[in-house]
Amino acid sequence: MQNGFMNIDHVKALAAVVDEGTVEGGAFVLGVTPSATSQRIRTLESRLGQVLIRRTNPITVTEAGEAVLRYAREIELLESETLDRLHGIDIDAPDGIGADSSTGVRRREPTVLRIGVNADSLSTWFRPIFAEVAEWDDAVIRIEVADQDKALPLLTSGEVLGTITSAETGGYGTQVQKLGSMRYVAVATKGLLSKYGTDVGVGSVAEVDLGSLPMVNFGKDDDLQFTYLRRVGTQTIPPVSVVPSSWEFAAAVEAGVGWGLIPIAQLGGLSKDLVPLSSEPNIDVPLYWHHWNLASEKLGRLTEALHRAAARMR
Numbered sequence: 161m162q163n164g165f166m167n168i169d170h171v172k173a174l175a176a177v178v179d180e181g182t183v184e185g186g187a188f189v190l191g192v193t194p195s196a197t198s199q200r201i202r203t204l205e206s207r208l209g210q211v212l213i214r215r216t217n218p219i220t221v222t223e224a225g226e227a228v229l230r231y232a233r234e235i236e237l238l239e240s241e242t243l244d245r246l247h248g249i250d251i252d253a254p255d256g257i258g259a260d261s262s263t264g265v266r267r268r269e270p271t272v273l274r275i276g277v278n279a280d281s282l283s284t285w286f287r288p289i290f291a292e293v294a295e296w297d298d299a300v301i302r303i304e305v306a307d308q309d310k311a312l313p314l315l316t317s318g319e320v321l322g323t324i325t326s327a328e329t330g331g332y333g334t335q336v337q338k339l340g341s342m343r344y345v346a347v348a349t350k351g352l353l354s355k356y357g358t359d360v361g362v363g364s365v366a367e368v369d370l371g372s373l374p375m376v377n378f379g380k381d382d383d384l385q386f387t388y389l390r391r392v393g394t395q396t397i398p399p400v401s402v403v404p405s406s407w408e409f410a411a412a413v414e415a416g417v418g419w420g421l422i423p424i425a426q427l428g429g430l431s432k433d434l435v436p437l438s439s440e441p442n443i444d445v446p447l448y449w450h451h452w453n454l455a456s457e458k459l460g461r462l463t464e465a466l467h468r469a470a471a472r473m474r
Contacts, residue, residue, distance in 0.1 A: 181218030
């Protein structure tokens with residue numbers, strides 16, 4: 161495509177500066193100068209007649225840039241797999257670029273599989289996937305953490321080739337497969353409940369005013385606790401602490417900072433001092449795997465690993 165509509169070197173320059181966040185970082189990865197990297201992107205923008213990146217810190221893509229970035233990711237994946245099919249992982253090659261001068265064996269860079277995963281999944285059922293990835297010598301994973309309700313834009317923008325999200329409907333050019341559901345339970349410590357006037361016996365369910373009981377929230381993108389408040393009919397916003405990390409969130413609830421919704425998969429490793437807040441049904445969050453519609457062996461391998469791991473949370 162050197163003489164085609166989009167020069168591959170120019171497209172790769174855009175992807176590199178987005179990945180690294182700066183022109184200098186992208187240039188380092190590409191092995192060229194920052195000025196050459198900038199020139200490649202400016203030439204691509206001129207040819208397309210569109211501004212593709214926002215020259216902020218870190219660099220981000222415009223709407224037009226999202227389409228080009230996704231194209232860059234697809235080319236990267238398909239190019240790697242085509243070379244695998246043509247030559248195998250290790251092939252004899254002359255000394256020089258891409259070859260080990262002592263052995264004459266070409267060094268192949270592993271394919272990068274960029275995926276979006278929500279923090280609770282990453283801390284629970286997703287973990288067995290690491291053991292599978294450790295056996296792969298032709299691919300590496302790079303994970304972007306995003307709340308399950310907010311992860312889909314990562315796929316739309318081209319930042320990832322697949323993402324785990326609670327959205328059932330996918331976008332153009334993607335496949336959607338259900339992985340299962342994560343069940344959350346609203347819990348608090350007996351000490352916190354006692355402090356706010358609720359005494360709970362062994363095996364009991366607390367009935368408490370959630371409008372006044374302190375709450376722990378995961379972050380500004382997390383609506384789960386507020387969804388629960390609406391479900392139980394609470395109109396008042398309680399005092400809120402924010403802890404944007406899955407196990408630290410659970411640790412804060414376990415320490416009595418506030419009540420919170422914790423995945424059942426995590427509860428077994430926490431204090432027995434935690435009790436359910438009400439008889440209200442648990443919240444089940446469906447999880448779907450959205451990924452590009454590509455005939456990719458490595459993407460298919462990752463998809464199979466996700467389904468195997470997710471089956472354990474059912």
